[in-house]
Amino acid sequence: MISVLDRKLLRDLRRIWAQVLAIAMVLACGVAVLVLANGAQLTLTETRDSWYDHSRFADVFATATRAPLSLTDRIAEIDGMAQVEARISDFVILDMPGMAAPAMGRVVSLPEAGEPVLNIPLVRVGRLPDPTRADEVAVSERFALAHDLAPGRSFHAILNGQRRELTVTGWMLSPEFIYAIGPGTLIPDDGRFGILWMGHDGAAAAFDMEGAFDEVSLRLTPGASVPAVVRALDDLLDPYGGTGAHGRDRQMSHAFLQSELDQLSAMAVVLPPVFFIVSAFLVNMVIGRLIALERQQIGLLKAVGYSTPQIAGHYLKLSIGIGVVGLLIGWALGAFFAGRIAGLYAQYFSFPYLVYVPSPGAFVLSGSLAVATVVLGALRAVWASVRLSPAVAMSPPAPPKYSRGMADRIGALLRLKQTTMMILRSLIRWPGRAAITVFGVAASVSVLVASFFSFDAMDAMVDDAFYQSNRAGLTLMLSQTRSPRVVEDARSLPGALQVEGVFAAPVRLTHGPHEKFLQLQAQPEGAELLRVLGPGGGEVPMPPAGVVMPAAMAEDLGLRAGDMVSVEFLVPPRETHLLQITAVTFQALGQSLHMNETALFDLLRQGPQVNMLNLLIDDAALPDLYAQIKTTPAVSGVMLWNEMRKQFVDEIQRNLWTMVLIYSILGILITVGVVYNAARIQLSERSHELASLRVLGFTKAQVAYVLVAELMFLSLVAVPIGWWLGYLFAAATAEGFSTDIVTLPLIVTRTTYGGATAIVLVAALASALLVKRRLDRIDIVTALKQKE
């Protein structure tokens, strides 16, 4: 049997449903984000971990130029080693049927005998290639789907300069290539990049690697130290052109997946508190008002013998009621979107299965947080009122105390109208409530600024990576290092308007305990296709000696311009040099060190060399150029910047409006929650006063001015605060999102500030006008008769 007091509670909730809903939606956003982020995180983590486990995903990875297979015995002796598997792996150019542009593939060899013991690929369709047959390959599932490569079909590859026909035996998924991207790219492009599993003998013959390997994976015993194994492995591989062993953290696919998980964690930590704090303030405002209105009922309850805890409990239950509405909506939304997100991830990540696992922890956590939020929000108001003695509570509250002061001086100075004075006095009389309104509106502006910032950052990144610093149409990777004469040869390629040679070498930077592996690029004087830019966007002149380094990397290493850094070249002659950092640069995509070309080759005591070619091309000649690339043995890889540019922009555009819509809804919900409630409370408190104005002959519009203008004034005050908060959020986002591969530039455009402002102000005005309709309908006589 439901008690009478609870029945009152339900009726109260129903009576103020619009306000309850406005708060509940804000709370629901916080809950939904928490459930969504946690659910997605749990889903990805559990799926990943279980697959890693089943497929025996390695713990340590390393590459070398060419190491003898016998070395694996010594690797197996490293302390903490469980299993080792060596293989041959290289990038190749593919000529796919029906595709003019060349595609790229990464050939991965299978063991000489038996099945792989580490990073075991999952056969989805067909079978693994016959180890004895050099013309058979299994391909990654997405690549197969993109090219309709049913088992038995074939395509061509340029293997070590030779064009060969390869026949597909099956489709595979691998824990190493959950996120599979080609060199120089960020987003998987199923049509242009694929993995090819090939029998060992075939790969060894194709790449001239008989009795040798260039990649090795290690699985460690539980509790073994990854850094120790990495050091030991580095020592063994050094003589064979080892480029630095590493744990899972630098394994490309794992790193991308981890970065996604980190972003989900950041989302779960940063966003929900904003919504929870705003909700707590709203509950405080609304329950506070409700209690003020029910002051006499509280007195009565006390008079008839209800105890203080019983009455306090009643109002806390009311606030919990609001919390429960928000929680249920939030849970439903969170679970719904978490279910959908599995599908979204399936666009980018290749898992054998991806089933949404609801995270009970997230439901419990969000539930506790939501209840704590509303209870904390209500506590102060409840406490203040239930303390009153019954006789005091039952007498009407003293009229609000206005006093002459600042408002009057301002009013006199500005010759303000009396209605404006009413606004001014109300702001000064209830500064706390004004502050809550300002804070809430500022929070929604900041959420919008921080959300729209990601589009600004993407734009800036694309502009930097594809237009400002990298102006090449395509880059050709050469299969071998060559003399600069190759640049002259390349000028005769079809459609080549401009050709620049590049030399890049892998290096290891060390500074104190910090260590980084990256490419050092030789920058020729006057290079136009690849420019090195500073954090401000201007070109950084190459110093005659020393290196320039990306600012983000310098920060990671604890270095500044002017400092010395130890640079170990991982290519022959494998020397270590102490070089000065002469300037820092900004690079949105990838992180490389740059050095004056002449200085570099002087340092290495070598003549100039080239291992990549940047080309500016005439689009009309592309088909001819593509055809030529597919048959040029010297080219081992190609990066089609024009295509990547297009793919990147398409990718952003594809989700742009959906994301703008979702973020706008979040921002609008906060604004509506705050402004609508503030307006309703104003209306309830001041209906007597406002009705009096009507009696005196003010028009509806003039009376509405008092209500609407105050809220719009507060909203305007909130806007710059929201900009500032939003900028802080954006900075945190940029920091959290940036990795060794991507650096998100901290650029917030005027469009973002303007858009966020416009959305919030329109939502605020609409909320205030919604309440104005109630004001218009107020019956003057009834309002005047009200006791309060």
Added chain:
Amino acid sequence: MDAVAAQKAVFRTEGVTKVYGTGAGAVQALRGVDLTLYEGEMVVLLGASGSGKSTLLNILGALDTPTAGRVFFREQELTRASDRELTAFRRDHVGFVFQFYNLVPSLTARENVALVTEIAKNPMRPEEALERAGLKHRMDHFPAEMSGGEQQRVAIARAIAKRPEVLLCDEPTGALDSKTGVTVLEALTDINRELGTATAIITHNVGIQKIAHRVVFLADGRVAKVIENETRIAPSEVTW
């Protein structure tokens, strides 16, 4: 009146003083009130505005505490009781009726009464209380759907539903027209007679005094005089 005088005292006050505010703005509402109320009697408290009637009633009902003096409910000294004990006292022994009814607008008549019966020790059913107050036919109406007299009778039903020993009524007819006022007074006298509930009624309507056993005149925070009515009249005979 001997029958009444021989009965036990329900309330006894000794030198009760009440001062609101401090310093220059201090208002002395009661200046040493000594008064006794007996079991089963009906007392009318008369006095001008500001004479201290409501303050005295609030103190008797433990809605407020005196600045000085002592208040006894039977043997219990209310002026020494804790907040918890006062809550229990209000819950178990006193019924209140206020000038502006003080009903919970979101509850029906029946529910407003149930508000009390749910926490009382030995209550009557809400329906019975409403029937005694003459409101059998309006039980499921909300306050906004009832007239002032009906609302006040809901308040009376709510006050008597717990079978209190004392009923404290602060201007119960103050907001009502004479015809409706009479029905409310009838409800009060009926309950006093049938249940023997000691009843104190504050009013500034001199005509009402004749329905009481005793009339206490308050002036300027003191008991000015006490009159015992030799003969009482029925509420319907009251002239307004």
